[in-house]
Amino acid sequence: MEKINTTNTNTVEDLKQQAFIALQQTGFNQISIEKIQKSKNYTILVKRSPEMVYSRIPQNLKIFQELGYTQAQIIHIAQHTPSVLLYNKDNIQNVFQYFSQLGITQDDTIKITTAIPHFLNKKNTEIDTYIDNFISKGFTKQDVINILKRHPIGITNTSQSLQSKIDFLNTLGMTKENITNILVDEPVLLNLSNNFLSKKINFLVKQGVDVNSLLQAPSKASKIIILSTDKITEKILFLNKIGIDLSKKDNFDFLTQNITILHSKYNILKNVNKHKKKLTPEEINLIKGREIYTKYGITASEALANSPYTNNPNETKNSINIKEDIER
Amino acid sequence: MIKYLKNLGLSKEDINIILETNDNIQNEDLGNANKNVQTLKYFQCDNNDIKHIITSNPFYLSIPNDDILELICYLKKIGLNDFRILFTENPYVLNQKGYEMQKFIKHMINNFYSTQDICNEIYQNPYIFNEIYN
Numbered sequence: 001m002e003k004i005n006t007t008n009t010n011t012v013e014d015l016k017q018q019a020f021i022a023l024q025q026t027g028f029n030q031i032s033i034e035k036i037q038k039s040k041n042y043t044i045l046v047k048r049s050p051e052m053v054y055s056r057i058p059q060n061l062k063i064f065q066e067l068g069y070t071q072a073q074i075i076h077i078a079q080h081t082p083s084v085l086l087y088n089k090d091n092i093q094n095v096f097q098y099f100s101q102l103g104i105t106q107d108d109t110i111k112i113t114t115a116i117p118h119f120l121n122k123k124n125t126e127i128d129t130y131i132d133n134f135i136s137k138g139f140t141k142q143d144v145i146n147i148l149k150r151h152p153i154g155i156t157n158t159s160q161s162l163q164s165k166i167d168f169l170n171t172l173g174m175t176k177e178n179i180t181n182i183l184v185d186e187p188v189l190l191n192l193s194n195n196f197l198s199k200k201i202n203f204l205v206k207q208g209v210d211v212n213s214l215l216q217a218p219s220k221a222s223k224i225i226i227l228s229t230d231k232i233t234e235k236i237l238f239l240n241k242i243g244i245d246l247s248k249k250d251n252f253d254f255l256t257q258n259i260t261i262l263h264s265k266y267n268i269l270k271n272v273n274k275h276k277k278k279l280t281p282e283e284i285n286l287i288k289g290r291e292i293y294t295k296y297g298i299t300a301s302e303a304l305a306n307s308p309y310t311n312n313p314n315e316t317k318n319s320i321n322i323k324e325d326i327e328r
Numbered sequence: 329m330i331k332y333l334k335n336l337g338l339s340k341e342d343i344n345i346i347l348e349t350n351d352n353i354q355n356e357d358l359g360n361a362n363k364n365v366q367t368l369k370y371f372q373c374d375n376n377d378i379k380h381i382i383t384s385n386p387f388y389l390s391i392p393n394d395d396i397l398e399l400i401c402y403l404k405k406i407g408l409n410d411f412r413i414l415f416t417e418n419p420y421v422l423n424q425k426g427y428e429m430q431k432f433i434k435h436m437i438n439n440f441y442s443t444q445d446i447c448n449e450i451y452q453n454p455y456i457f458n459e460i461y462n
Contacts, residue, residue, distance in 0.1 A: 032357075072394035079357055107427045114392070151423070153350075153387070188385070188420065191349045223455050226420065228380040258417045258454050260410075290452060300448045304410065 015054035022058035027071045032079055039082035057085045063092055068106055073114050081117035092120045098127060102141075108149045115152040130155050137162055138176055143184045151187035168194040172201065172211075178218045186222030200225050207236045213249040223256045235259050242266055242284060253288055264303035265292050272296055329354050329389075332361065337375050338382065346386040356390050363393040367400075371411035385419035398426035406433055406443040408450060418454035432457055 023033050036042055045053045064074045077084050099109040113119050119127070134144045134155070147154050157165070169179045183189055189197070204211050204224070214221045224232065236246065238259060244251050254262065265287040269279055286292045293300055333343050346353060368378050382388055399422070400411065408414070414421060436446045449456055 070392075070394060072392040076357075076360070076392040080352075080355070107425070111425050111428075114395075115387075115390075186420075188349075188387075193348045196345055196348065223418075226384055228384045230376065231380050231384070231416065256453075256455065258413060258451060260413045260417070261451050290448070300451060304413075304451070 012050050012054065015051060019054040019057035022061050026061050026065075026074055028075055028078070032075060036078060036082040036085065041083045041086065045086060053086055056087075056089075059089060060085050060087065060092070063089050067092075067096060067110065069110055069114070073110065077114055077117040077120075084117045084120055087121045091123075094124070095120050095122060095127075098124050102145060104145060104149065112148055112152040116156065119152075133157070133159050133162060137166060138180055139184070143180060146184055147187040147190070151190070154183075154187040154190035157190050162190070164194060165190060168197065169215075172215055174215050174218075178216065182215075182218035182222050185219050186226055188226060189222060192226075197225065200229070203229055204232070207232070208240075208246055209236070209255070210247045210249060214252055217249070217252060220252045220256050224252075238263060242279075242287075243281070244284065257288070260304065261300070262287055264300075268292055268296050268298055268303055329356060329358060329361065332358055333382075336365065336378060336382070338379055342379065342383045345383055350386040350390060353386065353389060360393050361389040364389055364391065364396060367393065367396055368415065371415065373412050373415065377412060377416045381415055381419040381422070385422060388419065388422050391423065395425055396422060399424055399429055402426050402429040402433065403450075406446050408447050410451070413451060414454055418457075421454065421457055424457060428457070 020033065023036075028036075042053065061074065064077075069077070095113065096106065096109050099112070100106070104112070131141065131144045134147070135141060136159075139147075144155065165183070166179055169182065170176075174182070201211055204214070214224070227235075232255075235255060239246060239251075239254050239262075244254050246252075246255065266284075269283055269286065269292070273279055273283065286295070290300075292298075293303070330343060333346065338346070365378060365382075368381060373381065403411070403414075433446060436449070437443075441449065
């Protein structure tokens with residue numbers, strides 16, 4: 001990324017010019033610059049203190065670069081929250097310092113603040129309020145840090161919304177410990193509404209899944225609940241077809257596995273047992289693990305290549321446009 | 329953005345789920361969102377896969393496209409090539425950053441996995457990243 005020149009100048013017009021040059025050097029296009037200019041805080045502050053606004057833009061862009069944000073991340077946070085360009089640099093640096101004290105790496109801090117740019121203007125006590133909200137509901141500090149790193153937005157839940165989620169999971173018969181585990185294991189659940197979760201649970205019940213037992217295994221439940229109903233249906237149809245009884249909790253492992261892989265392994269079994277009308281439960285059970293490959297001398301890639309789930313539609317015109325980016 | 333989501337074939341209910349989970353999506357850059365969708369198409373995701381990924385992971389369209397490409401670069405380096413399988417099985421893997429993937433790969437190599445083994449593990453268990461992370 002090109003380094004930004006932040007030479008001091010005297011006039012407002014010079015500062016303004018310098019701010020726009022800095023934005024352009026960082027890769028902002030005309031549309032994104034106009035979006036920043038039209039933002040509420042920007043217009044108010046330009047009227048009140050243009051010198052401050054124009055001098056902070058190059059200064060903050062430089063700080064973001066020095067902290068390790070990529071060009072795309074800088075543009076993203078400024079588009080998302082234009083005020084980041086006007087934040088006090090001491091506040092920005094303080095957030096990095098405070099997160100570091102919490103054991104959060106610089107890379108993780110960039111990830112967190114790219115997802116929640118306004119965190120770059122938070123005081124330590126304000127960050128503590130978010131953390132304490134979770135601790136007061138039974139989470140450990142490490143749990144909260146894990147949530148913050150995995151799914152930053154999850155941390156912004158209010159006390160009421162967090163309590164409402166815990167109460168809802170409690171009505172499903174989950175213990176306090178399991179509730180904490182499921183939310184730390186898959187923090188995106190913190191942002192899914194209770195209404196949505198309720199529909200998903202009812203859907204699983206209708207599909208014959210023993211949901212009560214499933215919810216006692218938070219790490220498995222979280223992986224299934226986040227999938228779309230179409231994906232769950234696809235999995236359940238296939239598993240039912242090959243005789244997996246999903247009312248048995250021992251079979252939940254099948255639900256969290258990759259359906260394409262499951263199908264490719266099932267094909268191996270069918271091919272080596274052509275003479276049999278029906279495979280035994282022990283044989284079917286083989287598709288859970290990896291031993292099937294060594295047992296029948298087939299590699300995972302060979303099995304995968306024959307899976308009907310591996311489609312290959314023609315590339316679209318637009319997808320070809322980004323081909324170079326992907327292959328760089 | 330709503331119009332864009334409708335054009336992708338998402339139903340009113342799907343869009344409500346997305347808005348409920350990521351209410352900021354309406355303010356996201358449409359150009360970036362479209363690049364993220366095209367990235368999925370490039371990896372052979374069809375319309376149903378894309379609908380599934382976006383409704384399962386409503387934050388996907390908010391991620392800077394360069395971050396996604398960087399993540400994919402790390403996966404390509406170890407020889408992973410069927411991204412459709414990975415993304416549809418665990419749409420949340422797309423929220424990971426390149427440096428996290430690098431850390432994961434380093435962890436596996438330190439535990440004596442070859443790159444081929446790592447790919448097999450990822451295909452077998454698309455949630456392996458979360459498990460290592462926690």
